[in-house]
Amino acid sequence: MTIIGVLFFIFGFLTWLNGSLIPFLKAICDLNEFEALFVTFVFYIAYTVMALPMSFVIEKIGYKNSMALGLAIMAVGSLLFIPAAQRESFTLFLLALFALGSGLTILQTASNPYIVCIGPIESAAMRISIMGLINKGAGVIAPLLFTAFILSGIGSLEDLSAESKEELASKLIVPYIVMALLLSSLIALVKFSKLPELEFEKDEAGEQKKSIFAFPRVVLGAAALFFYVGIEVIAGDTIGLYGQHLGLTNVTSLTSYVMSFMVLGYALGVLLIPKYLSQERALIGSALFGVLFLFGVVASSQSHGISEILWGWSGIRTLPNTVAFVALLGFANALVWPTIWPLALEGLGKYTAQGSALLIMAIAGGAILPLLFGKISHVSGDMQSTYLMGIICYLFILLYALKWHKIKSWDEM
Template identity: 55%
Template sequence: MPTKVSNALPIAIIGGLFFIFGFVTWLNGSLIPFLQIACELNHMEAYLVTMAFYIAYTVFALPMAAILKRTGYKNGMMLGLLLMAVGALIFIPAAEFRTYSIFLIALFVLASGLTILQTAANPYIVLLGDKDKAAMRISIMGFLNKGAGFLAPLVFTALVLSDMSQFSEAYLATLSPEAKAQALSELSSRLVMPYIIMAIVLSALAALIKFSPLPELEAESDSDDEAQDSWAILGHPKLIFGVFALFFYVGVEVVAGDTIGLFGKEMGVANFGQLTAYTMAFMMLGYVLGMICIPRVISQENALVASALLGLVLTTLLLSADTTSYSVWNSLLAWTGITALPNVVLYVAALGLANALVWPAIWPMALDGLGKLTSIGSALLIMSISGGAIMPMVYGALVESSGNSQSSYWIMLPCYLVILWYAVYGHKIARWSKSKAIAKHV
């Protein structure tokens, strides 16, 4: 087992990868309102961004796990970065031709590269040290991930969304079809240079990983018969239930992070392109609390319970809030000097705090005791990221059918209830048979 000192550099390198995860992933929150304008989309069409991005995790998680068995964690991470670079390059023809289908292909390829990175990096950080401190390590990774998610919309706004007044619906309606098409093409072309830079950076990082001193880690040993039979993974209910809990968690996380831009735009928030940064800021606060408190003050299990309960409370407040009131911001955050948000938008952002510790708590709980089945278990957990593809689409369908973006957030209530059930009961189920159903706490 590596010493704590020798783990410092590998943790720093993996931390850099989690920063990349966050930057690329949380650009979607700004891309959605941007592409809605540039490609003239409705809600359902706009949220195809999340569908194309997150469905890649379901399609490729198991194949990527097979690749990792051949390449090892280190080479797998390098391949993931190169595939992401290819996806970034596909944005260039998508932007030049202002073709939404090519944008979706680019997002799918980009997310496919992220899939192999996530499949390698998440179990890697779990195995890189003491098991009871795994949630704390993942909290550190999550802080870096959401820190990048905080910066991404700000950078995107500065590079791409400046001077958006000339692309307002009212202004575009006054233009001739030819002038409108020219204006939207100019807007779309703003994506070219940022994604060229992204492709260069990702390729450089792939070379860095190739020649870095990352050690290859082995999962804890298990019986040879079980390790050779991938179907044995189905005999671990705490993992299977963890997959479902993560599915709904990623769903609410993406709804909170990626719908807030369009929602804020409808609520009249001027800086709607930056609103994902608000959600990420609350998530960063949650990760800081996780790093400080887990496991010294609160256990992983209790942190998950608290997160689910907070999510239920905030969602209830969101559903009942007055859309014209700024009272919460004026009472608690006026001192920041930042442009105020209406309560209803602030509650969506604050869900970031409720969501922050769910991922780092579920991973070690779900992977506990898998031994050499850890890689296949990790792949199944990565597949649950498809919740980020499905739940925003469900939300978009509710908005289109009801015409009310605020009331459509009710879809998050059952999601948090599933997470609460896993935190209280589901993670304790060690075997399907009743006699061994509840694992004893040591």
């Protein structure tokens, strides 16, 4: 569990660093909102492109060796940030992000089944919630470190001179060299660990099925994850752009607010599931909270109020009401990933690697939906109302929680 926890920390740190990179690259590469969100598109589309091939790699070389391979690919991706920063090339930045996403794909495909399968299926969401605490804890730290080390002394990313852009870009080099070294050192940790290989009994339900697509709960679970990851990334990665749109300062740290609420949600999952709250009910509640908070984003003002109640007492800077509701989406999103995974993977047996790959491919929602969000926002000029597109995401998740996760045959649809 310790090694898997370290990997989940890496997932969170690199994934939620994107929320800071988006406004940063928008400034130094002279991008509009739509172009800047190609950061999320390229990073998350790697999951769709690479997940299924990586599942066959896992079946060939095993789960543990695949994790080591994923770390190696990520180390290469980190090193690609060096020429990208030197040339201030958005294309090279995207290539580096695709490499990081590819490495994370094999890590996620291999590691998530461990958490589901090492104990009773009824408490899998609780175990994933523990990993989520680590993952989103890293998501809180990453934007703060980025702001502290990269943007120290710079209050705004607007109207930068050519010299300032060059200086800012060069600040990325050392952190990503350090990141590559850390990832490389973890390869040996995983490779020579006592982490057992996963083995599945031959007589589990569904062994006679010829394809992973014959399991409706997996296919529909992947679709639900597509919408979930889409709205999760919209919340975490657009809050900085939204703050920039409203004229806030230090917008690269705003993702930390979303992650903080996710940490709170995961903590409740650890405490409540399965003793007081079933996985199904947790998923239903998540979807309903999501819809509620989306209406809060759109209906609330750009003045301060709710944010003063939430954290103004603690000395942390307050946020406009509408931005505070975007941050609260982190709470609604927290338990969706932990609950869908065990509901979707139950009883897959030898198809577990392929089922995991299919669920990982659904992370493409983080590529497509934020890009769609950026396009609608750019064309309409109303970023606040654009958040309403997330209602579709939560309604699909709600249907999966209420009925679709129970379907064993497509004839039951």
